[in-house]
Amino acid sequence: MTRYDVAIVGGGMAGTSLAAAIAPEARVLVIEGEDAPGYHATGRSAAFWSETYGGPGIQPLTTASGPILQVGGFLQPLGSLHIGRAGDARAVDRFIAEFAGSAVVLDRVDPATVVPGLRPEWTLGVAEPSCAYIDVAGLHAHELATARRAGAEIVTHATLETATHAGGQWTIETSGGTFRADMLVDAAGAWADMVAMRAGVRPLGMRPYRRTMVQLRTDPPVAPGLPHVADIAGGFYFKPEPGGRLWLSPHDETPTDPCDAAPEEIDVAIAIDRLEQAVDWRVEQVERRWAGLRTFAPDRHPVYGFDPRNPAFFWCAGQGGFGIQTAPAAARLAAALLLKRAPDAIVANIDAERYAPDRFDAD
Structure with a gap:
């Protein structure tokens, strides 16, 4: 039986990006429970890169990922517009102030000049011109191919059942067979705490949440050049599609248990109602609806690092809704921690302690 240096549980964007980063230096196994990697959160992402999304604690990872995504051809111009009503003035001020010390460009604009048909009460606007589309499928396929070329093995239909650490190695029992590895990485998304418990590691309090998306046809059709538009109060966001x-x-x-998420009709109705309160467009048809899971640690920051009680167990989890846009930098940061080497220059100035799992260790 092959013994691997690192076994990564989870074949989504987090797990495959990390596999691609470390496979040139280690024997890597990626264990995926589904028929194909990326079925859950990765395959259902709304696919945009925004430096403000997730707040200042996430922005360094997002910003560092930008050049990597750009060079790889995974970004396309989009732009974002954060809109609000008179009662949202303080929220707009706080939003701008949060990023005042960063390189993120934010400009106050009249939103009516950007969004045709915007209802008149939406008078506040902040433009974020750097926001871009992400080719999620292309990025995920690239990371899988990179990992495989470097020698990583990807095993599907292999749901983790138990993992036992003894004699300096993990014995990993899955529905697809038994594997052995020196290090076990938890990149299981919504299942991260479940994987930890099956490995005898204390869970960190990861919580999955359902996020609903719908694809609409409207009258008038979506205007060419429309940016991503988000309610500054967090009530909705929308973006154009081809x-x-x-x-x-x-x-x-x-809040939900880890599952194959499906949209609820009430959430679809709420989405459409909030859109109609913002613009005077008529919804002609709901063409598609889906839901995905986003999983957060208790402080809503991701977790990268060795478990404080079992240094053979490594966390790569809690990426919330910003896992795709931060994946390139996060993988490089996690790889440096996992392989105990100096980080790549692009992430050298990011404080890894901010994301360390021992921040939840109260004992």
Whole structure:
């Protein structure tokens, strides 16, 4: 039986990006429970890169990922517009102040000049011109291919059942067979705490939430050049899609168990109602609806690092809704921690302690 240096549980963007980063220096196994990697959160992402998304604690990872995504051809210009009503003035001020010390460009604008049909009460606007589309499928496929070329093995249909650490190695029992590895990495997304418990590691309090998305056809059709548009109060966001379509979310976060998430009709209705309160467009048809899971640690920052009680167990989890846009930098940061080497220059100035799992260790 092959013994691996590192076994990564989870074949989504987090796990495959890390595998691609470390495979040139280690024997890597990626264990995925589904038929194909990236079925859950990765395959259902709304696919945009925004330096403000997730707040100042996430922005360094997002900003560092930008050049990597750009060079790889995974970004396309989009732009973002954060809109509000008179009662949201303080929220707008706080939002701008949060990023005042960063390189993120934010400009106050009249939102009516950007969004045709915007209802008159939406008078506040902040433009974020750096926001871009992410080719999520292309990025994930690239990371998988990179990992494989470097020798990583990807095993699907292999749900983790138990993992036991003894004699300096893990014995990993899955529905697809038994594997052995020196290090076990938890990149299991919504299942991260479950994986930890099956490995005898104390969970950190990861919580999955359901996020709803719908694809609409509107009258008039979505205007060419429309940016990503987000309610500064967090009530909705929408973005244009090819063919004059619109992707819309009510920005919901409904606590749920790890599962194959499906949209609820009430959330679809709420999304459409909030859109109609913002613009005078008529919804002609709901063409598609889906839901995905986003998983947060208790402080809503991701977790990268060795477990404080079992140094053979490494956390790569809690990426919330910003896991795709931060994946390139996060993988490089996690790889440096895991392999105990100096970080790549692009992440050298990011404080890894901010994301360390021992921040939850109360004992």
